[in-house]
Structure formats: C-alpha cells, structure tokens
Amino acid sequence: MKKIFASLLAPLVFLVCAGLTQDLALRGGTVLTITQGVIENGTVVIRNGKITAVGRDVAIPAGVRVIDVAGRYVMPGVIDSHSHIGFSGDDINEMTDPVTPQIWMKEALDPWEDSILKTLSGGVTTVKTMHGSANVIGGVNVTIKLKYGSPVEEMIVPGVRQQLKLALGENPKRLYGQQKGVLPSTRMGSAYILRKAFTEAREYMERWARYEKNTAAGKKDLLPPKKDLLMETLKMVLEKKLAADCHVYRADEIVWVINFAREFGIDIKQLSHCVDGYKVADVMARAGVSFGGWVDWWGFKEEAYDGCPYGFKIMYDAGTNIIINSDSDDEGRYLNLNAAKVLKYNDIPEAEALKMITLNPAKSLEMEGRAGSLEVGKDGDIAVFEKHPLDSTTKCLLTIIEGKVYFDYAKDSQAAKEASHD
C-alpha cells in the first residue's frame, strides 16, 4: 500500500518540482557574494526566482532541486550595460535622421536571436541592448534578462527606468555632416541639435501642461496639442521617467554633456565608449555618472586614441562608478576575462574588478536592489564558473536567471553535441 502510494506520489512530486523550476539550491561552492565577501563551501538557495538564503550552513528546503557545485565558483550573473545583442535584423541604427527618440529598441528584440544564447555562455544574465551611435539622439535602449525564447515583455527588467541613447563625437558628424551634408558636421552642430531638441521638448511639455490645466479648470472646446512621438520620449526624459546613456569619447565632451544634462535636468546614468573618462574621473564621480567602456581598446579611430588601460586606477581613486562593457557579441561572452585585465594594469582590489561586471552596472541600470550581488531578496541570477572567474583559463558552467538554468555547459558544449551524434 505504502509502495503504491509512493509510486502515485512520485509523478506528482515531479510535476510540482517542474512547475517550480524557479526553486533551486547551489550547494557547496565558493560563493563570491560581491557585497559580503567570499563564502567557502557555501550554498545559495533560490525560491520563486529570488534568493532566500546565502551562507555556509544553510538548510535546503525539501523539494528544492539541488545542484552540487563543490569546487566551483558561484557569483552573481554578469551584467553588460552596453550590448547590441538580440536584434536579428539590421535594426540597431535608425540612421535616417540625427534625432530619433521615437524609436524603442524593445520593438526590434527577437527572443530567439542566437546572440542571446551565445552571450549566456559567458555567465551573462542581464544586458542593456542598445540603439547604435549614428544619431545624436537615438532610440530608447532596453534592459533585459537573457531569458532566451521568452516573450519580450517577460525579458524586460520590470520597474527600472529605460535609457535613451545619445551620441556625441565623430559618428553623427561622419554619417550626417560628411556623408549627407546636413547637421551635424561639427561638435558644435551636435551640441546645437541636443539643445534645440530638449528646448522644444520643454515647450511641448508646457503646451500640454497648459492644455491640461485649462481642461481641469473646466474650459470647453479646447483642441489638444498635436501629439509628437519624438517629443513624447524627450518629455519622459525631462520628467525623469526615462534616464539616458551617452556615447562619448573625448574628455571635453564628457564635461560638456555632464553640464548639459545638469542644465536640462537629464539623468545620464552612463557614459559609453568613455575612453577619456580617466582624464576627468573626478568630474564624473561628482556628477554620479558611470564610466562604461572597455579595458584596453584604443586607437581604432582618432577620438579613441587616448584609451588607456591604466586609467582604471585613476577612476577608482576618484570614486567613479566603473563598468566594463562589451559592445561586442564576442567580448560579451568573457567580461570576466576583461575584468582580470584591469588587475594587470592597475593596483585595484580583486573584488572591485568583479564589481565592474556585476554590482556597478546594476547601479547604473538602477537595478542594484535586485541584481549585481548575491544577497537575500535579490533575483536568483547566477553564474557558476569552473575556476575563479578572474582565472583566465576558467569557463562558465551554468547561467541561471531567476532560478532557472538558461545555459548548461554539460549540455551545450561541442563535446555534448558530438556525443549526441554517436
């Protein structure tokens, strides 16, 4: 009787477990919490997609799937706050006008795009996937969890402000001024375009405010102002419902855009491609704007000539929030290796290098309450590495988002594929 009961129960238990795929315990690994040190022989428990326990002596609730990670390294999922993955068509740049804030990148996102899978293989769980740098005012970027194959709305990180893409420097000058003979062909032109657009957006806001005020006061027969989709997005920026990310290389432009943002009340969270950031690290730190960029890219165009991998120490000492980005389908797969390069060129604590690919980007994306470190209450976004993630001969074995395994090296690797052919 007992046996029959058990055999009846087994599929039921299985069903329950399958339903709760977002319950998971990783047991016995070296846990790099980022905010609370390293826990040897530690366990992380995830329930309903959230971390419920992190520690050495942690009870694993019954029914929770357990993965033994002894000898492995468990860290928060890597966050890349400058990526262009997930767009299967040629949808990165609406390269038809230097001002296109009506563009929303989430409307080009393909959940089945292969670059998402390949990026998952590097332990990456969240990316801000972006409009390109063709336009002075580009489209609205989208911050997503790499839930491959899920509906777009489920991939978008809820409750965080999305960021409008701005771009200064040579790209808009080249694409418009040089190639089409229109504004901007100079940095002054780009500055003018930004100032003009946001000035018009202020007027647009005032028009709507006036209309709403008059309507509220009971005035009749009023024609509402014309709805302008470009202005609608810029209005959201001025109302701080959207933040911004600005592509900028040169130190003078970094300072310029920080002043511009202050003047108009725009929340620029990150400066991307920010190769000169170290030259004005203190200005960036005071403004609370993050550095987003590469460790050692330099010289691939004139405005990138002063890229300097030693600059990280200057920024660290000045208190700049430093973020390592990929801006590359290739390097997005090994941001941990790029974090190790920081330590080659700079005397910075090891834990700080790991923050540059986890907690620091989480801050600039305004999601540090839910990602970027292994703490109770945060999302169960985790990367498991074979060796320490700052060991350049390591590899990612598991990538987990909200308790669900999205990448498993043992199943995805070439060896696994070859075995399946036999």
Add this chain to the structure above:
Amino acid sequence: MIKGKGMLGVGVFLLGLALSALGQQTILIRNGRIVPVVGPVIEKGCLLIEKGKIVRIAGDIAAPADAVVIEAEGKSVYPGLIAPMTAIGLTGYPGAGDDLDEVGISVPQMDPFDALNPEDECIEVARLEGVTTVLTIAGTQNVISGQSILVHLDGDLAGDMLIKKNVAQIFNLAARQQGKYPVTLPGVMALIRDKLNQTRRYIEARKLMEKKAGAKPEEAKVEGMGEESFKPSPELEALVPVVQGEVLVVFVTNNEVTIGNALALIKEFNLKGILYATADVLAYADQIKERQIPLIWAGTTNVPRRWEASDHNFRAGSILARKGILFAFDQLGWGPGNRNVRNLPVPAAHSVAHGLAEEEAIRAMTINPAKIFGVEKELGSLEVGKTADLALWSGSPLQMRSRVEKVIIQGRIIPPESVQTRLRDKFEKIVRERRSKPGN
C-alpha cells in the same frame, strides 16, 4: 701599417658605439623560473645575455663584471611572443597615415618595409606586454595583397627593426571585390590561377630570351610572344619566388569553402602555403595534418554560428594540438589593423580553458610561429645562441592579470614606457591635483 691599425681601431670603436646605441648590454637574469618552451622548465635558473644573444642558461651563473643583473626570484622568463599577422608600423598615430591595403586586386609587389614607421605607437604598446616580434603585412583586402616582413618591435630606424623581408605573400581567398571582377569566390580562384599561370610563362619567357640574347632579354624575340618584346613586370616579378616555392603564401580564409580552395591551390601550384583560418578549421584538420600545412588559427574569438556550440571555436586549439598540427594563435579582432596585438594571449587562454595544454598554448605564441616563418633557429624559444628576445612575467602569460615586468629585445632592456604610460602619468597628476583643491 699604422694607418691600417688605426682604421681597425676606429672600426672596433664604431662597432662598440653601434652596440651601445642598440643598448646591447651584458645582462644576467638571476634565479627566475625559466620557461624555454622547448625542453623542460627550469624552476630556478639563470640566463646570460651578451651582444644580443642568449649565451648561457644554467642553475647558477656568476655575474660578469660588466653585467646588468636582473633579480627574477618568483618571476617567470618566457621567450618573446610572436604575433603572426599585424599592421604594426603601417598604422601610425592619427594624421601619420594608414598605409594598409594598396588599391588593386593583385598587388604582390607591395612591400610593407617601404611604409614601416618605427614611431608607430602600437610598437611600444605591444612590446610592453611581451610581444617582441611581429609579421607586418601589406594588407588583406586584395586577392593578392602583397608582401610581409618580420620585424622586431624595437629600433630607431626601419632597418633596425627588420628581421626578414618578403617572408610571405598574402592571398585572400575571401576577398571578393565590390562592383568589379572578381565578385565571387570562383572569380577569386580564377584570378589567382591566371596570375600564377602568367608568372610561370613569364619565367619561361625570360629564360628563353636570356638564352637568345645573353644579358639583354629586352632585345630578343621569342616564338610564341608575337611582336612584343619581353617586358619586365613588377607584379609578376614579385610572384616569381612564390611560384618557385622560395616565398611562403599565407592563404587568408574565412570558412570551409575558402579553406578547401586554399588547399586546392597549394596542391595545384605546389606552393609553400600557410593557412590563416578564422572558422571551420576542424573540417580540414586531417588533411592539414597529412599534408603538413602550417596553420595560423585566428578563429578562437570568432562567435560560433547559430548551429554551433558556444565552445566550438574555443575547443579547436586542443583538437589541433592532439592531431599534431603545427599552429600559431592569432586574434581576429578587427583584423590586422587591430592595435591590440598585446592581446595575443586571449585566444590562447580561451583554448586552455577548453582543453589545450598550457605548454602547447605557449608554444603556439612563440616557437610555432617562428617555425611557420622559418626563423626557429633565431627566435621563439630560450636556447643558447638564439636572439635574446624575452620577457619577465609575474605569472603565466595565459593569465590576463599577469604583468610583464621587463622586456628584452635583441639584448636591449626596453624602457617601460608607451603612449599609455605617459597618459597615465600625466592625468594621474592632473586629476589628483584637481581633487585636492578646496571645494572638490
């Protein structure tokens, strides 16, 4: 007699000047972990350098009186890394000009030595991270892209940098042109075949006319040439040593089709071919091994295709090594215009993460490229008699956080400076001073 002696004295003096100008000191590296790359690691040993050469490697060497002594306790000595496909020297500081890729579908006469700029700031940046020798190429964008030279990353004048001219000709089998012949891969093949056939006939014609006219081939007429007299062609002249197997050909390929085409051409024209592959190399691994064709594997950092596993290209190195194929690493990046030649260890590290032995990975950045380019007697390992190109590392070159603490090229200790260290020093001071001002 006295005059003669004086001349000799002046000669010796000048030689001394030249050596000191090159900075070729007697250097003793003491108590380091010496990784010769060929042969076993010496856990604690000494290495003596004289006149630009390695003259002794032993457990203990007494310091000669004039020697600069480098204490290497806890450090590792590796041979200098060799980057097998770069544009170093051709892409200088902004405004200095970018001299990669001359116009033309077939430009085998282009010699990068004619554009080599010793002030290219990529030189200092690359050598500070342990790269001491590079192959600098004329380009890759043409079907027949031109010549390549091996250079040391040190020297005041272009000639000081040069190791070997006309090392290899670059054929790009994927270099379809835009709007002009050839726009297809078969067109690329036909163009190369045509040029090589013409070169064969050119050699024959020259031979026949030399036979007829002695030293004046341009005055002779040969049956089959019509009324034309023999016209020297700089283009075909440059292909003569290629056809005769005296100059290597690097075949740039980007997939299975172009690798197959490269292997076909090597056989058809009996060329001394090297394969440069950015994908699909495993499909031909057995053939490459059987025919002993050297390989430059640049596909490690290439993102695998949709149907390929995420580690598809990371794993290739271990399989190539297991099959006994002679290969060197290169990183794809932005191609040869890439300024980050210092990242040569990145593909090696990925390959080790996915099964390649560490020693094999180091060889694929040192002795293997030396063998591929035929300079293994001078470069690529730490052995007595070889050129003193080496670096002192804080750890394995495969670890991105390892630091290069000393670089020696041809027996000269390289100053630890580059455009980037200068920027660091300048702005560290500027930012520090600004931060210390009241109100900041």
